[in-house]
Amino acid sequence: MEQAVIELNGLTKRYGEFTAVSGLNLSIRAGEIFGLLGPNGAGKTTTILMMLGLTEPSAGTATVCGIDATRNPMQVKRRVGYMPDDVGFYEDRTGLDNLVYTARLNRIPAKEARVRAEQMLEKVGLSEAAHKKTGAYSRGMRQRLGLADVLIKQPEVIILDEPTLGIDPEGVRELLTLIRDLSRNEGLTVLLSSHHLHQVQQICDRVGLFVGGKLIASGDLDALSRELDGGPTRLVEADIRGWTPELTDAIAAIEHVSGVTSGDADALDNAAAGDAGSVTVRVAGTADFTPQLASVIVGSGAELLGLRPMRYGLDEIYHRYFEGGDSRDRVH
Amino acid sequence: MTAFIEKLRRPARETSASGVERTPSPFWVMVQKEFGDHIRSWRFVILLAIVTLACAGSIYASITALKNGQSTEGGTDTSFLFLKMFTESDGSLPNFLTFLSFLAPLIGIAIGFDSVNSERNKGTLSRIMSQPVYRDDFLNAKFVAGLLLIAVVVFALGFLVMGMGLFTIGYPPTPEEFWRVFVTLIITTIYVGLWLNLALLFSVRFRQSATSALSGIAVWIFFLVFYGMIVNLIGNVTAPSDPSNAAAVINQQDWLMLLNRISPAYLFQEAASTLLLPDTRTLNPFITQDQAYLAINAPLSFGQSLLLVWPQVVAIIAETALSFAASYVAFMRQEIRSRS
Numbered sequence: 149m150e151q152a153v154i155e156l157n158g159l160t161k162r163y164g165e166f167t168a169v170s171g172l173n174l175s176i177r178a179g180e181i182f183g184l185l186g187p188n189g190a191g192k193t194t195t196i197l198m199m200l201g202l203t204e205p206s207a208g209t210a211t212v213c214g215i216d217a218t219r220n221p222m223q224v225k226r227r228v229g230y231m232p233d234d235v236g237f238y239e240d241r242t243g244l245d246n247l248v249y250t251a252r253l254n255r256i257p258a259k260e261a262r263v264r265a266e267q268m269l270e271k272v273g274l275s276e277a278a279h280k281k282t283g284a285y286s287r288g289m290r291q292r293l294g295l296a297d298v299l300i301k302q303p304e305v306i307i308l309d310e311p312t313l314g315i316d317p318e319g320v321r322e323l324l325t326l327i328r329d330l331s332r333n334e335g336l337t338v339l340l341s342s343h344h345l346h347q348v349q350q351i352c353d354r355v356g357l358f359v360g361g362k363l364i365a366s367g368d369l370d371a372l373s374r375e376l377d378g379g380p381t382r383l384v385e386a387d388i389r390g391w392t393p394e395l396t397d398a399i400a401a402i403e404h405v406s407g408v409t410s411g412d413a414d415a416l417d418n419a420a421a422g423d424a425g426s427v428t429v430r431v432a433g434t435a436d437f438t439p440q441l442a443s444v445i446v447g448s449g450a451e452l453l454g455l456r457p458m459r460y461g462l463d464e465i466y467h468r469y470f471e472g473g474d475s476r477d478r479v480h
Numbered sequence: 481m482t483a484f485i486e487k488l489r490r491p492a493r494e495t496s497a498s499g500v501e502r503t504p505s506p507f508w509v510m511v512q513k514e515f516g517d518h519i520r521s522w523r524f525v526i527l528l529a530i531v532t533l534a535c536a537g538s539i540y541a542s543i544t545a546l547k548n549g550q551s552t553e554g555g556t557d558t559s560f561l562f563l564k565m566f567t568e569s570d571g572s573l574p575n576f577l578t579f580l581s582f583l584a585p586l587i588g589i590a591i592g593f594d595s596v597n598s599e600r601n602k603g604t605l606s607r608i609m610s611q612p613v614y615r616d617d618f619l620n621a622k623f624v625a626g627l628l629l630i631a632v633v634v635f636a637l638g639f640l641v642m643g644m645g646l647f648t649i650g651y652p653p654t655p656e657e658f659w660r661v662f663v664t665l666i667i668t669t670i671y672v673g674l675w676l677n678l679a680l681l682f683s684v685r686f687r688q689s690a691t692s693a694l695s696g697i698a699v700w701i702f703f704l705v706f707y708g709m710i711v712n713l714i715g716n717v718t719a720p721s722d723p724s725n726a727a728a729v730i731n732q733q734d735w736l737m738l739l740n741r742i743s744p745a746y747l748f749q750e751a752a753s754t755l756l757l758p759d760t761r762t763l764n765p766f767i768t769q770d771q772a773y774l775a776i777n778a779p780l781s782f783g784q785s786l787l788l789v790w791p792q793v794v795a796i797i798a799e800t801a802l803s804f805a806a807s808y809v810a811f812m813r814q815e816i817r818s819r820s
Contacts, residue, residue, distance in 0.1 A: 200610055202816050222612050230610035236603025253506045253611040
């Protein structure tokens, strides 16, 4: 295993009675894209602040690039680029000015700062808006400028707090592609926090699920779903016309199948099928059973309209975690 | 070997010779940016316009007064005529000093009141804090940039008034008069710096810039208008029952004086007027008959005037330091989160 770039050990933060982050252990490897996932108020931002030494942990240590973030925040901040959620800029200055200012705060000489700022703007596709005041930037442009702002100091690690919040889907896609390319091409370690699951899913190598100040699961998607109380790893959706209750039993009897649910399909999907008599059935199992399922359905005389193997998505994982949980308390 | 050393030296020399100039510490970068922001802001232009108008008006009033010869009644003739420009008035408008002591706090408040909370609300604070800068540098830069700007404004105004005076009355200042004005301007800068610090404190403390502006203005009005009244009230209430008891009366007056001197506005008024009116021989309201009678009726020298106001100057500096310390502590203990 490679040297961990970010290493959190028993990291805890208490605000009076309230524990925002409790006993967090996490290690993130170099070149990895790690998604910190959790609902609002789960302690994601607090954790990030502790990694940057902006907040002092009540207990535990945060080590970034081998440096203790609490003791030497300056050295950490030199190597880590951080984009806060809802990043702000000096609105009466141009995008270029804002970047040059950041660069100069990092002790980059004025001339070089300008060159670099222009390069960065080019990279994030804001060259045309370089001389526009940031007050006139759209939300998506601000986020991209935020990314440029983070990259201008040529960091080893970038930490993005809710980078996709409030941008339209196309903007999100562009931003995420940009982040992934950066990580792949320049070997950057990326930590991004979000509560948008499918977005995290698109680009993250690993994700950590964060609820109520605790990391309840971490790993890649497969590991995560396996970790979830031995939950199913396969999910197949089938649209069937001519549904009979006996079919349920027949399907349930197939090897590896662990659960069958019917009738809870999306109204939208049904409408799309354009068929009143059809039923969507979700079949969950522990190993691949799709061929058997198809033959059982067809063999029973029902019409098989569609058969979709589903990835066990983060949405599902997320949902499973939060249903019934008391994780809805909002903190900030 | 020598070549190697030479090689080592060269980049070092390059960075030390030209590099120091080109890569200033983040602190000075911030100061530069703050200073630029202030100068470009509309707020500053408006403020400058108000203060300039006030100064021009007071100069006009004092010059009319001087021309009418109202001031020569005191018998000091033309001595310190130049300084009279700052303290005389024909009654139509307050004199320069009064204007300055009234409006100067406004400059400080206007420059400082939103310096921290607006950055917080715009979400720039957390972004700047995640750069390799010390947290206190941020606040220090705000203070230094503000103070620099205040110094520039105060000195520009002071010299403007001097120049205009020279132009109209055609009576050049003696070096002593020049230094008196100069030191007064320095004290004014410190005094405005105090208000800047108070405004900074409010901007750290209050999340809304409107709240911090209002609190700044409230404190300003309190000290300029109400504080004297309150002290008078206290004086009336605590007046000794036996007016012939000299010791008690003096004791009480001393107390009132001390109370008055808590107010920075009062301190500034005392310090500035003593410097600009060399005839002021003491700031103590009580002098014995003998003292008054035996004192030579002559202006104090510059050094003696300065000595007389030194406690006032120190008190203003102390109050400035105190409010800066308060905002410093408040800022360092705050958690920096984005927009919250």
